[in-house]
Amino acid sequence: MSDVIVIGAGVVGAACAYYAARAGLDVTVVDRGPVAGGTTGAGEGNVLVSDKEPGPELDLALLSNRLWGELAAMGGFEYEPKGGLVVAETDEVQKQLVELAAEQGVEYAVVPGADLRGYEPHLAEGLAGGVYYPQDAQVQPMLAAAHLLRHGAESYGHGTLHLRTGVTVTGFTRSGERVTGVRTDRGDILGGAVINAAGTWGGEIARLAGVDLPVLPRRGFILVTEPLREPLIRHKVYTAAYVTNVASDSADLETSAVVEGTPAGTVLIGASRERVGFDRTTSPRVLARLAAQAVALFPVLREVRVIRSYCGFRPYCPDHLPVIGPDPRAPGLYHACGHEGAGIGLAPATGLVLSQLLTGARPELDPRPFRPDRFSSGTPVEPSPESSRATEESA
Amino acid sequence: MSAPDDRVSAACDLVVVGGGPAGVAGALTAALRGLNVVLVDSGARLGGQYFRHQAGAAHTATPGLDRFLRQGRALGERAEVLLGHQVWTVTRDGDRLTVHCQTPDGRPVAIRCRDLLIATGAHDRPLPFPGWDLPGVLTAGGAQALLKGNGVVAGGRVVVGGTGPFLLPVAAGLAGAGAEVLGVFEANGGLALARHPVLALGKAGEAAGYGLAMARHRVPYRTHQAVIAAHGERELEAVTVARLDGDWNVLATREVACDTLAVGYGFVPQIELGVELGCQTRPDADGMPVLAVDGRQRTTVDGVWAAGEPTGVGGRHLAELEGRIAGLAVAGAPVPGVLARRRRRMRAFGEALHHAYPVKPGWQSWLRDDTLVCRCEEVPVARVRAALALGATDARSVKLLARPGMGWCQGRVCGYAVACLAGERPRPPRRPIAQPISLGALADLDTH
Amino acid sequence: MTFQITIDGRAVPVEPGQTIGAALHAAGVRAWRTTRFGGRPRGLFCGIGVCFDCLITVNGRPPERACLLEARPGDEVTTS
Numbered sequence: 001m002s003d004v005i006v007i008g009a010g011v012v013g014a015a016c017a018y019y020a021a022r023a024g025l026d027v028t029v030v031d032r033g034p035v036a037g038g039t040t041g042a043g044e045g046n047v048l049v050s051d052k053e054p055g056p057e058l059d060l061a062l063l064s065n066r067l068w069g070e071l072a073a074m075g076g077f078e079y080e081p082k083g084g085l086v087v088a089e090t091d092e093v094q095k096q097l098v099e100l101a102a103e104q105g106v107e108y109a110v111v112p113g114a115d116l117r118g119y120e121p122h123l124a125e126g127l128a129g130g131v132y133y134p135q136d137a138q139v140q141p142m143l144a145a146a147h148l149l150r151h152g153a154e155s156y157g158h159g160t161l162h163l164r165t166g167v168t169v170t171g172f173t174r175s176g177e178r179v180t181g182v183r184t185d186r187g188d189i190l191g192g193a194v195i196n197a198a199g200t201w202g203g204e205i206a207r208l209a210g211v212d213l214p215v216l217p218r219r220g221f222i223l224v225t226e227p228l229r230e231p232l233i234r235h236k237v238y239t240a241a242y243v244t245n246v247a248s249d250s251a252d253l254e255t256s257a258v259v260e261g262t263p264a265g266t267v268l269i270g271a272s273r274e275r276v277g278f279d280r281t282t283s284p285r286v287l288a289r290l291a292a293q294a295v296a297l298f299p300v301l302r303e304v305r306v307i308r309s310y311c312g313f314r315p316y317c318p319d320h321l322p323v324i325g326p327d328p329r330a331p332g333l334y335h336a337c338g339h340e341g342a343g344i345g346l347a348p349a350t351g352l353v354l355s356q357l358l359t360g361a362r363p364e365l366d367p368r369p370f371r372p373d374r375f376s377s378g379t380p381v382e383p384s385p386e387s388s389r390a391t392e393e394s395a
Numbered sequence: 396m397s398a399p400d401d402r403v404s405a406a407c408d409l410v411v412v413g414g415g416p417a418g419v420a421g422a423l424t425a426a427l428r429g430l431n432v433v434l435v436d437s438g439a440r441l442g443g444q445y446f447r448h449q450a451g452a453a454h455t456a457t458p459g460l461d462r463f464l465r466q467g468r469a470l471g472e473r474a475e476v477l478l479g480h481q482v483w484t485v486t487r488d489g490d491r492l493t494v495h496c497q498t499p500d501g502r503p504v505a506i507r508c509r510d511l512l513i514a515t516g517a518h519d520r521p522l523p524f525p526g527w528d529l530p531g532v533l534t535a536g537g538a539q540a541l542l543k544g545n546g547v548v549a550g551g552r553v554v555v556g557g558t559g560p561f562l563l564p565v566a567a568g569l570a571g572a573g574a575e576v577l578g579v580f581e582a583n584g585g586l587a588l589a590r591h592p593v594l595a596l597g598k599a600g601e602a603a604g605y606g607l608a609m610a611r612h613r614v615p616y617r618t619h620q621a622v623i624a625a626h627g628e629r630e631l632e633a634v635t636v637a638r639l640d641g642d643w644n645v646l647a648t649r650e651v652a653c654d655t656l657a658v659g660y661g662f663v664p665q666i667e668l669g670v671e672l673g674c675q676t677r678p679d680a681d682g683m684p685v686l687a688v689d690g691r692q693r694t695t696v697d698g699v700w701a702a703g704e705p706t707g708v709g710g711r712h713l714a715e716l717e718g719r720i721a722g723l724a725v726a727g728a729p730v731p732g733v734l735a736r737r738r739r740r741m742r743a744f745g746e747a748l749h750h751a752y753p754v755k756p757g758w759q760s761w762l763r764d765d766t767l768v769c770r771c772e773e774v775p776v777a778r779v780r781a782a783l784a785l786g787a788t789d790a791r792s793v794k795l796l797a798r799p800g801m802g803w804c805q806g807r808v809c810g811y812a813v814a815c816l817a818g819e820r821p822r823p824p825r826r827p828i829a830q831p832i833s834l835g836a837l838a839d840l841d842t843h
Numbered sequence: 844m845t846f847q848i849t850i851d852g853r854a855v856p857v858e859p860g861q862t863i864g865a866a867l868h869a870a871g872v873r874a875w876r877t878t879r880f881g882g883r884p885r886g887l888f889c890g891i892g893v894c895f896d897c898l899i900t901v902n903g904r905p906p907e908r909a910c911l912l913e914a915r916p917g918d919e920v921t922t923s
Contacts, residue, residue, distance in 0.1 A: 009786065033792070034787050034789060034792035035792060036795060037792055041792070146782075147785070149786060150785060165788045166788055223837075225834070226803065226906075227879060229879060264798065264801070281673075282484065282486075282827035284484055284495065285841075287827075287837060289841050291834045294834060294838075295835060295838045301834045302833065303835065303905050304833065304834055305832060305834070306832055306834055306837060307803060307828065307831045309828050310827070439860075449860055450859065450860035518889060528883060528888075529884075530884050530886040533887060533888060533890060534888060534890065536889065536890065537891065537910075538890070539890075540890040540891050541865055541890055545858075546858060546861070547861070547865045547866075547869040549868070630874065630884065770896060771894075771895065773878055773881050804894050808889065808893065
């Protein structure tokens with residue numbers, strides 16, 4: 001019997017478990033796979049404030065940004081506060097970027113076209129300008145998740161945080177309406193509360209509890225280059241189209257260049273978005289598009305070789321906001337999923353706010369925009385996509 | 396998404412990937428039946444690993460090479476042979492496949508076809524041990540390739556180690572070319588040299604030839620022994636040879652001064668093109684994933700065929716036979732029962748060899764914390780074990796947490812070892828980009 | 844006819860058809876790059892294009908596999 005059962009050992013589940021343990025709760029984390037085997041293992045590790053419009057998600061991102069800095073001090077994973085550079089191809093787009101930056105209320109610097117190469121020496125010629133966001137950062141998400149779980153387990157009393165991998169949740173135990181634990185292929189596990197941190201598969205977990213949660217997979221491919229001896233790219237660099245694509249509702253393919261170096265020496269190239277279910281078939285068309293956009297931004301990359309690609313499935317909700325908080329339709333069940341492409345960045349704030357809700361403390365920010373029953377006002381729920389285990393890898 | 400594609404450079408009935416015995420036999424057989432065939436190989440000459448040979452030189456003692464070269468010439472007259480072409484992906488739309496290659500100077504070439512024959516062979520399966528990344532340590536196949544393809548003897552004082560019958564031709568070749576071969580260390584008991592299983596297949600000539608060569612050059616053949624460490628500052632200076640028990644735990648050790656080590660513990664079939672296309676795999680007798688094929692070499696995916704080592708390691712005779720069967724089947728011709736029976740017999744023999752030369756778990760006791768598992772990303776054993784302690788439960792999650800297999804070779808070298816360390820059978824490799832391709836070449840495919 | 848390539852300016856003889864890796868190995872040059880983390884020397888290992896240990900810089904181009912790359916007269920190899 002635990003105080004809290006967390007379903008999902010990705011970065012969001014790990015953060016929920018960590019903050020719950022820190023708040024003095026006993027936690028059991030279950031995952032049908034290993035640690036960080038789902039979307040966490042297919043991400044780039046973005047901790048971004050730059051790509052978010054003013055509103056509740058940006059508030060969550062700013063809180064998370066601060067928390068990641070604190071968590072990284074515990075050690076065990078890479079955290080690079082390297083800053084993000086959003087570039088504009090035209091003056092018109094540059095004007096929009098600067099207006100957005102002014103509304104966001106985050107740290108930023110307007111970069112005129114002539115100064116872009118001071119930030120990124122290898123950027124293409126002829127760009128109109130950009131905005132630099134010093135708070136944008138990157139973490140190694142798999143190690144971050146694993147170490148959050150370890151710190152949670154080791155720092156707050158032995159046995160406080162218990163990780164069980166290879167355990168598949170098959171249902172919930174109930175007492176009347178109330179959720180009292182999970183049924184698994186390894187037996188029932190009882191708990192005072194259950195947190196659904198199953199990411200892209202959060203909708204399936206919700207359905208096991210008899211509630212609708214419209215979390216859908218939004219596929220993304222990433223190209224990884226050969227390791228370079230000298231870093232070519234210093235920041236996370238992306239084009240303005242990325243911001244509009246993130247916010248778009250289209251099911252069709254959308255791509256925008258997102259290019260960044262990693263401590264391992266590789267360059268990661270994203271980002272594509274498609275709603276195609278859990279289809280992992282590699283699409284050379286998408287890969288070619290990503291490559292074309294990357295070399296347009298950084299012509300020096302033409303000679304650099306791609307050595308692999310991988311894909312993942314962002315947990316997408318129709319309003320692009322995550323689902324965080326208690327589910328009034330199933331008392332005892334909490335959700336922490338649906339972060340789309342921002343789960344790495346938003347994980348600590350999600351975990352902290354949930355732990356505060358669980359312990360009755362005043363939450364650090366207003367969780368109401370993220371409430372789980374906000375979709376029930378007739379938002380159509382698409383049919384269940386076929387269940388699929390993550391089998392891809394990451395950077 | 397089936398718009399006719401101006402990026403397609405050629406169209407044909409059958410593309411064969413791989414110019415070794417399986418690929419050449421398959422391509423030639425199909426071409427003789429009237430199919431329009433393109434064979435693609437990454438090497439500068441046909442041959443694959445077994446029939447690797449020097450340009451214009453006919454002095455090599457590789458058995459069967461003359462016949463293979465005749466087949467190659469016949470193929471050249473009837474089919475298009477694209478050498479130096481690396482296949483980086485194969486895509487499908489409708490009932491057509493497109494094989495995407497890259498030329499040596501980085502140009503993309505796309506060939507459209509109805510059928511694809513995967514004859515991509517296999518590469519050495521190394522096991523990590525302390526010092527195995529020192530220059531002078533080569534795979535057995537690497538030493539063989541130097542000799543056959545380049546006329547270069549890998550070293551002066553050479554140790555050969557590992558397991559399996561392949562060590563014999565490697566040692567015999569090196570000794571015959573003038574190297575001092577200090578010993579062949581076979582980690583298994585195997586069978587006495589004179590009763591070597593190659594004999595059982597009626598290949599007495601080959602095995603006896605290797606045995607004679609080794610005897611002539613006084614090369615010791617030691618069973619239940621292995622090289623468990625390599626030593627040297629900047630390159631190899633000595634190895635530790637150990638006497639092993641049946642599980643490959645160390646009983647006693649001694650040092651042998653040498654400048655070169657050729658080492659191999661079996662083979663890894665190259666199946667990634669089939670895996671990406673969705674072909675079903677099965678574990679071979681040694682647990683390695685191979686493409687599942689029926690009696691006509693057909694995989695579980697329409698239009699995709701496989702022959703030779705990708706369907707299970709069995710050597711060049713079986714590879715050629717499977718190539719011929721595949722060539723007939725693709726052309727719609729019946730497969731004579733005699734071929735099918737020979738194939739069954741040789742396949743059973745290949746499996747028997749796997750059972751005679753297994754990898755035993757004791758090799759993990761040779762490792763030290765700082766022994767590199769992944770040579771590309773320089774991941775030591777300690778970091779793999781730390782990943783397991785952090786909640787990685789399989790090779791894939793070890794890779795995510797500790798990076799073995801993330802580098803240049805994409806886990807081809809360390810994949811087997813990482814799977815063993817993670818306590819699982821090696822899984823089919825996912826390599827959507829099967830060969831590195833420049834971003835420029837990839838970008839040029841964009842039609843947007 | 845035997846020809847020459849250079850490694851860091853030093854001449855290495857090559858038989859026609861040999862790869863750069865084979866020619867260097869035959870000349871006793873067994874390592875031509877170091878790894879990016881540990882600075883470990885690297886040369887030929889698998890010899891057939893699989894392991895990428897033998898990556899080499901020739902005529903200033905991006906690194907290629909020395910075991911696959913056929914040598915041409917006058918090729919200039921630089922170690923890294």
